[in-house]
Amino acid sequence: MLSIRQLEAGYGKVKVLHGIDIDVPKGKVVTLIGSNGAGKTTTMRAISGMIQATAGQITLGDKRIEQLPPHRIARLGLAHSPEGRRVFATLSVVDNLRLGAFPRYTGSRPRGDIEADLERAMDLFPRLQERRLQLAGTLSGGEQQMLAMARAVMLNPELVLLDEPSMGLAPILVEEVFRIIARLKEQGVTMLLVEQFAAAALNVADYAYVLENGHISVHGPAEQLKTDPAVKAAYLGGSH
Numbered sequence: 351m352l353s354i355r356q357l358e359a360g361y362g363k364v365k366v367l368h369g370i371d372i373d374v375p376k377g378k379v380v381t382l383i384g385s386n387g388a389g390k391t392t393t394m395r396a397i398s399g400m401i402q403a404t405a406g407q408i409t410l411g412d413k414r415i416e417q418l419p420p421h422r423i424a425r426l427g428l429a430h431s432p433e434g435r436r437v438f439a440t441l442s443v444v445d446n447l448r449l450g451a452f453p454r455y456t457g458s459r460p461r462g463d464i465e466a467d468l469e470r471a472m473d474l475f476p477r478l479q480e481r482r483l484q485l486a487g488t489l490s491g492g493e494q495q496m497l498a499m500a501r502a503v504m505l506n507p508e509l510v511l512l513d514e515p516s517m518g519l520a521p522i523l524v525e526e527v528f529r530i531i532a533r534l535k536e537q538g539v540t541m542l543l544v545e546q547f548a549a550a551a552l553n554v555a556d557y558a559y560v561l562e563n564g565h566i567s568v569h570g571p572a573e574q575l576k577t578d579p580a581v582k583a584a585y586l587g588g589s590h
């Protein structure tokens with residue numbers, strides 16, 4: 351589904367990713383773990399075209415995407431739910447969700463059934479269902495985070511990039527976010543997940559990569575990484 355080879359990217363003269371390889375097979379959940387500043391968000395941005403790769407290849411399905419602008423990549427079925435709460439504050443919940451489906455339109459005709467997917471998103475996120483007509487800017491932080499995730503789902507995507515969906519959430523909402531990720535997985539949605547809660551991410555994921563200073567240091571089945579002594583010591587200790 352997604353295949354990344356020798357990807358390099360950064361900001362101006364500063365190189366952050368030094369040639370990384372990642373594979374996300376169809377229907378699988380892959381997690382990228384690493385400490386602050388390792389380059390996880392930069393990887394997500396390079397995949398979705400928000401920043402340009404300076405070297406390497408990114409293939410989505412059978413298409414090379416590393417030179418494409420973000421809207422073209424979205425049309426190919428890649429949804430990016432970025433770090434932080436990026437919702438349209440002055441629009442209602444339901445209108446935010448409809449906007450998420452915008453890349454599915456060519457001319458006035460959408461691909462698939464938008465209204466059915468809207469109901470599916472509401473079913474997945476009951477908190478949003480209760481607040482359908484509320485302006486997104488008046489939702490709590492956690493609810494906005496869920497709206498950002500639900501909006502990504504509205505693209506009816508081939509692949510979802512989830513960047514720290516639990517960021518800043520109260521523990522009970524963190525649990526809910528992971529339950530939703532597990533349900534999306536059951537529905538066959540392919541995901542690349544970046545999470546500060548490495549243990550929870552490894553529980554839901556099939557496969558994992560550890561990113562250290564812009565290099566992949568370890569990768570393997572999530573089950574295996576959970577018991578890897580170095581991974582345990584660095585990412586699964588104490589409060590995680």
Ligand SMILES: Nc1ncnc2c1ncn2[C@@H]1O[C@H](COP(=O)(O)OP(=O)(O)OP(=O)(O)O)[C@@H](O)[C@H]1O
Binds near residue numbers: 361364366384386387
């Ligand atoms: N817009 C930017 N301009 C310049 N440097 C940036 C920018 N965004 C990130 N960086 C730098 O790139 C490096 C990698 O950042 P990135 O956000 O990818 O890390 P991360 O692994 O997602 O970390 P975190 O867990 O803290 O979010 C950091 O050194 C960061 O300071």
